[in-house]
Amino acid sequence: MTDFFDGIPAICHEGPESDNEFAFRHYNPDEMVMGRRMEDHLRFAAAWWHSFAWPGGDPFGGQTLDRPWFGDTMDHARIKADAAFEMFAILGVPFFCFHDADIRPEGRSFAESLRNFEEIVDYIGRKMETQRTRLLWGTANLFSHRRFMAGAATNPDPDVFAWSAATVKACMDATHRLGGQNYVLWGGREGYETLLNTDLGRERRQAGRFLQMVVDHKHRIGFQGTILIEPKPQEPSKHQYDYDVATVYGFLKDFGLEHEVKVNIEQGHAILAGHSFEHEIALAASLGIFGSIDMNRNDYQSGWDTDQFPDSVPEMARAYYEILRAGGFATGGTNFDAKIRRQSLDPADLILAHVGAMDVCARALKAAAALFRDGALERARAERYAGWETPAAKAMLDTGTLESISASVLSRGIDPQPRSGRQERLENLWNRFA
Structure with a gap:
């Protein structure tokens, strides 16, 4: 246990007339919407990286947040896990998501990093035995460390490809062990900066072969979850090979994986690709590859992926309408791939950001469901x-x-x-x- 969230109560539904900021006005997990509990429609998840690993930096400045778990020891990692599960309990979120680098300190070798990872996965597993929050999906961070500056699966160095494959194996095994319902691949640097030093065809073939290996490993270990790719058009790479849903579908078809892999669609990435969130969801559903969503928003006056918590009911309602049209989530859910602002320093800010976002999504779902039931559209x-x-x-x-x-x-x-x-x-x- 930690004292980080001391004084913050468990968040309960009090209805739209409540003036208690530490309460849900619209998110009522047990409310029935189109014959299904609201919690089961929305399937909320909290993101380990933005909530507990992000230090508050931006492209022009460094750390602003001060957390007791910031550090590079296993003790810090355990404190981080304790705080994470305390937040999950306060919010009542049914799921969480993580990258390997979010939950364990980097070792001096791959073997040491793997030992650290497996130890903290066991620690998380023991915490899950006493709490209701489950793993929506796991993934590997193949973009932050300098070894990935030229990509992971698409890297010109075969040793980086091998390191990446070994990392994904470990993360898939951990996701399977923790009962995760999906495994996500986000190709953060699977792209290029300039064609002057890039063999585009070779890199694309490497990415395809890598994904085939991932699917093979899924079946080898008996993982019953869904493999997801998260499209993104740019940033950090100038051009990403997984630009948008249409590009990903063409890639999957090219490598015979269109029946094996689906997409995890992020609102912010859809906007960066020049689409709307609902367009990407509707297209994925029409192609049979809709899986899950990362819920956030961009600042439309900024030129990068700001990952803010959603605050627009009409905007989110259009997304949930398309999800309802698609039949709702199967193994996927609504992951808050969102972070508080770098000036929001207090523990309460982190809780209230999720409370507001969960209420926005609940209002959006109910609006979408009402229009869907009406049938006029x-x-x-x-x-x-x-x-x-x-x-x-x-x-x-x-x-x-x-x-x-x-x-x-x-x-x-x-x-x-x-x-x-x-x-x-x-x-x-x-x-x-x-």
């Missing part, structure tokens, strides 16, 4: 494409040729007239709910 969508449900239209797609279609146009004297897309009407409809 889906009816309007179906009406727009109704012509494609006729036998003639279906036959045109199934067996038509340019010659047969051209003959039909001439014989029927087709002269199609534009029809309104009714965008403003649908936006007004949306705003009635969100």
Whole structure:
């Protein structure tokens, strides 16, 4: 136990009229939404790295946060784990996520780092025996250390590839041992800065082979969870090989992995790729690769990935609407890949950031569910494409040729007239709910 969160009560639902800042106004885990508990819809997870490993730096300045677990010993790692599970209990989050480097100190060799990692994984496992919080997913940090400055799987040095493969094996084994429901690969530096020194085709093949090895290992150890790739377009690399959902899907198809791997979509990364969050979710669902989400937001006046906690109900409602349309989460969930601001120094700031974000997501889910139950938006969508449900239209797609279609146009004297897309009407409809 630590005294870091002393004086902060367990957060309970008190309803929208409550003026208690240490209470949920909208997130009620047991509230039924479309026949399912709210907790089971949202599947919240806290991120070990931003909540407990981030020192408060930004591209222009260093550490601002002072935490009792900051240090490079196993004692520090155990204190960090104690504080993490205390926060999980205060918030009542059902899940957490971690990188290997978040939970263990770096050793002087791979073997020492592995011993440190396995020891703290055992420590976390013992804590999980007495608490309800489970592991949503684990992953490996293959981007922070200088050895990864030219990538991990895509590195020109085969020794770095080997180090990375051994690290992922250890993290997958640990995720399996802790009962994790997914394993995520974030290619933080799987990209390039300049084509002047890059063999793009070679690096892409290396990344594909690496992912095939990951999938093979999943089956070898009997891991029943989902393998996820997290798309990101840039930062830190100028161009990432996992740019967005569409790029990842093409990559998976190229290496025969489209039925083995899904995507973990981050709101901030979607924006950096020039998309909306809901676009990426809808596209992934349509391609059959939707898995999980990292919930955060960017500062739209800044040019980098600021990883702020979400604060816009309408924006998040559009994302959850697409998740509901996709049937909801299976093994995935809502991971708060978000950090407090570097001026937010107090333990209470960390708790209240999660409280506010969980309430925003709950309000967004309820708004999305209300519109989905109403059915007006889906009816309007179906009406727009109704012509494609006729036998003639279906036959045109199934067996038509340019010659047969051209003959039909001439014989029927087709002269199609534009029809309104009714965008403003649908936006007004949306705003009635969100």
